[in-house]
Amino acid sequence: MSLIDRAEARRKSALAAMDPSEQAALGQYFTPYQAALIIAGLPRVPQGDTIRILDPGAGSGMLTAALVDRIRAERPAAPIDVIAVEVDETLQSALRETLSDIEALGDVKTTLIAEDFLSWALSSGKRFDVIIQNPPYAKLQTGSEQQNLLRAASIDVPNIYAAFLALGVRLLANDGQQVAITPRSWMNGTYYSRFRREFVDTVGIDGIHTFESRSKVFGDTGVLQEAIVVSVTRGRRPDTVHVYTSHDHRDEASVRSVAYDDVVTADFIHVPATEKDAAAVAWMTRHAHHTLADLGLTVSTGRVVDFRSRDMLHQEPIDGSWPMVNASHIRNGQTKHPIGAKKPEWFHTVPEVASKLLVPAGAYVLIKRFSAKEERRRVSAGVWQSGDAVAFDNKLNYVHQNGAGLDLAVARGLAVFLNSSRLDDYFRVFSGHTQVNATDLRQMRFPSLEQLRALASVDTTSQDTIDTAVENVMAAVEIAA
Helix, strand or coil: CCHHHHHHHHHHHHHHHCCHHHHHHHCCCCCCHHHHHHHHHCCCCCCCCCEEEEEECCCCCHHHHHHHHHHHHHCCCCCEEEEEECCCHHHHHHHHHHHHHHHCCCCEEEEEECCCHHHHHHHCCCCEEEEEECCCCCECCCCCHHHHHHHHCCCCCCEHHHHHHHHHHHCEEEEEEEEEEEECHHHCCHHHHHHHHHHHHHEEEEEEEEECCCCCCCCCCCCCCCEEEEEEEECCCCCEEEEEEECCCCCCCEEEEEEHHHHECCCCECCCCCHHHHHHHHHHHHHCCECCCCCCCEEEECCECHHHCHHHEECCCCCCCEEEECHHHEECCEECCCCCCCCCCEECCCHHHHHHHCECCEEEEEEECCCCCCCCCCCCEEEEEECCCEEEECCEEEEEECCECCCHHHHHHHHHHHCCHHHHHHHHHHCCCCCCCHHHHHHCCECCHHHHHHCCCCCCCCHHHHHHHHHHHHHHHHHHC
């Protein structure tokens, strides 16, 4: 068996011995063999004397084994110094075996740090040439010791994995590289905006590897997060980013070179994995220039959480009830109510509660917050219009104007644009998940009010009609400009 084969056997053994609930609580998802090869293959092999490697949250040592194996193949005589940090005592035995296996290659020094990485990193003065990691995926609890420790060091992130990335960057030597497999959520959205800005101000993104399958990368660990691998260099900003795409960690990857500014923007990070993705970003950048705020519009999440409001929800209308609108009422670009759904379609409560949960009469654009992986569209929208107040389910976003309804023509045009293939293609590049967050919508760019009004009369039941109208309206305004 090879070094990596032995490390993989230890990974599987350690995984089988773990309590799944404890593993989930700690956010531990061990790196499979082929995924480790992909991650270890992204950074450049340093050309200095001793290559200093750090593996935070090293687990059974799979990533370190893959990286050292690659370095040995490309620079057989290079001395290597490895530090592996792992706080979980149940994994340290397997990790020691892997590190001992690595030392047996010769001219390799290894050290196991049996401490919490966050506290160790904040007190360490060491610097590294390559940091390779698969950090834990767990939310930082508000007011926790970990969060307080990080905030004292000016690191404010919602998830531990982002803290590992931020600390890794701080531990890089100049021209040092970090490669990590993480969820894609840090690349857009307001929760990670400060982290994202500081990250790209300090390092340049060299390579990105994205997987088309959401579930297969960590298939034997139970995680369904969409994973992405990013390789960066401290103090270096390349002209282009190499973007790799494979179905999962077992397939041969395709690669394309993308201009840096087409990947890293002031607001978020795009991942144009294909020519179609790149075209989607380019089209949107050229044609859509206005945020919702620029248009005087606001997006909010529906106010009624069904499981907290069961006594207010009714299957049939009763005296004094209001429509209860949920995602099932949006169909083919239209909002229809009632539809005889299984879920309650009417809302009734006392006036003081109703004033907090109802939305005033008027026209609104409703957008589904969630889509199933197999659904054809990621973004689905429809217009709601009524002469009375209405209750919107929490699984909807709704666009309004200072809490009130929109101009009907603007509402209709916005729904048409949101249901266009151009918007859907762009959103898939912009966002790495199936959820359509209000924060995502606030950051995205839209047509002008004039363009939206020009789309108002389009038949929303025909995708071809929607797409043709969007192309024509946007092109006409572009030519006129």
